[in-house]
Amino acid sequence: VLSTxxxxxxxxxxxENSKSRFGNPAFRDFYDKVQKDFDQLFQGIIPTDALKEVSVYFTESFxxxxxxxxxxGHEANFMAWLLCLEKIGVLTIKDDQAVVLRIFVSYISLMxxxxxxxxxxPAGSHGVWGLDDYHFLPFLFGASQLFDHKYIKPKSIHDHEVVDEFSKDYxxxxxxKFINTVKTTASLRWHSPMLDDISACRVWSKVNQGMIKMYKAEVLGKLPIMQHFMFGSLxxxxxGIEQATTMHDDCGHVHNKTAVVGDGNKEDVFALGQEYPDCCGIPVPSAIAAAGLKNRDKMTARPIPFD
Incomplete structure (x- = not known):
């Protein structure tokens, strides 16, 4: 399906979208086509009664x-789609390795x-203070893939020869490698300081554990992301917690203010909506688009002058 x-x-x-350097309207045609053809794409794979619910996660993942x-958040929808396939019996625990190394890798390639x-x-990008403008899970799964590697260590990301040689496998x-191709600054310290800090870990197991904690906090635990997530029968x-005072925005969403649960201890205070007003996206220039803007007539991706 992903190949199709x-x-x-x-x-x-x-x-032709010369007035903007990101967000080409043709994407909507692609999205509409995926939405329209979902039943046909998965006919005979997903039970008919589950098609409507599962299709939401799949189309939102793009x-x-x-x-x-x-x-x-969209990347999380793809994982939710895979979880749904497991819940309805299309995938089993025996498929887990292939789900990551074949299906998920193909998904990242398509994205x-x-x-x-x-x-x-980029939706809700943290700029240089994030792992990547678009993705999180390739780093989490990637750290798992290198969990007990004898020779490639977290600091190996600074060795360009190692990165070039083994990027096809890990x-x-x-x-x-992808980040280095779209950002021209020579060192990760400048354009990806968080990845640079993580490379100081001695073992991949620590990186992997940190990635899991970070994913729960920065993706699954963020209201601006999860308020758009669909919950259904699967x-x-x-x-959850009781909603506190709310206010409506021009975007039409309700942004929750701080809510306190439990006995009011510091760890029980949740600043719901602390990302406001970023929930509906802010104009974050696309690094890829900025590179392409200067090279509209060239087929190869060129680094952008990040600094």
Whole structure:
């Protein structure tokens, strides 16, 4: 299916969009086509009664149609789609390794293609204080893949020869290579200080544990991300806290203010909506688009002058 969608991108070229350096409207045509053809793509794979619910996670995993952006929340939708496939019996625990090393890797490859082709805006990017403008999970899975590697260590990301040689086999190194190709500053210290700090860890197990904690806090635990997430019969919401005072914004969403639960201890205070007003996206220039803007007539990706 992902291969089919990759071919679909080739049939929907980006439109002339000289007034903006990111967010090409042709992405909406791709999105609509995926949404329309979902039942046909998964006929005989997913039970008919589950198609409607599962389709939401799949289509949302490619980005937001209106804003033409993509971020870790959309990436989380792809994992939710895979979880749904496991819940309905399409995938089993025996498939886990292939789910990451074949399906998820193919998904990342498709997303990179969409990012380059349609100049998707980073959704809620933390800029240099994030792992990547678009993705998180390749770093988490990549650290797991290198968990007990005898020779490649976290500090190896600074060795360009190691990165070039083994990026084809290891997700973490592939991410580092990709970042280095779109940002021109010579050192990770300047354009990716968080990755540079993480490279100081001695073992991958510590990196992996930190990535899991960070994913829970920075993705699954963020209201601006999870308020857009769908909960249904396959993935249902449990628990939660009582809503505090709310206010409406021009975007039409409700942004919660601080809520206190439990006995009011510091760890029980949740600053809901602390990311406000970023929940609906802010104009974050696409690094890929900025590179492409200077090279519209060239097929190869060029680094941007990050500094």
């Amino acid at each position: 969608l990759s071919n679909l991108v080739d049939t929907i070229p980006p439109t 980005g937001n149609r209106r804003r033409i952006d993509y971020g870790t 990179r293609k969409l990012q380059f082709e349609y100049w998707l805006e 997700m973490y190194l592939a991410c580092i 993935i249902h919401f449990e628990g």
